């Protein structure tokens with residue numbers, strides 16, 4: 629089978645779907661090649677992600693990746709959420725086919741973009757290098 633059970637589970641029953649009203653940070657990224665778009669909403673309190681929701685207009689792997697990513701960062705400090713890599717998301721899903729790895733990249737980037745949005749809105753200084761990758765695709 630091409631996809632792991634976990635991928636199928638998160639694709640058919642995605643967790644934390646939707647928009648968060650009054651989100652503290654919102655990040656939207658897209659992949660220019662496939663045209664898929666992912667939007668991540670964060671509710672942040674005392675440096676911790678209290679709640680997270682996502683909207684993904686994309687393929688099954690992108691939906692499964694965003695669903696898994698929200699589970700991995702919920703209740704975690706921002707510093708930890710920022711270290712979440714797309715490989716970690718894919719591993720938590722018991723792997724993705726190689727040609728679908730870019731879908732998990734969207735999840736990593738959407739989280740980073742949402743945290744950056746939160747930092748920007750609250751004038752919190754940060755290392756711009758850390759967010760260099762999020763400038764990809766969507767803003768081109």
Ligand code: FES
Nearest residue numbers: 662664687690731
């Ligand atoms: Fe584009 Fe999966 S094919 S995100």
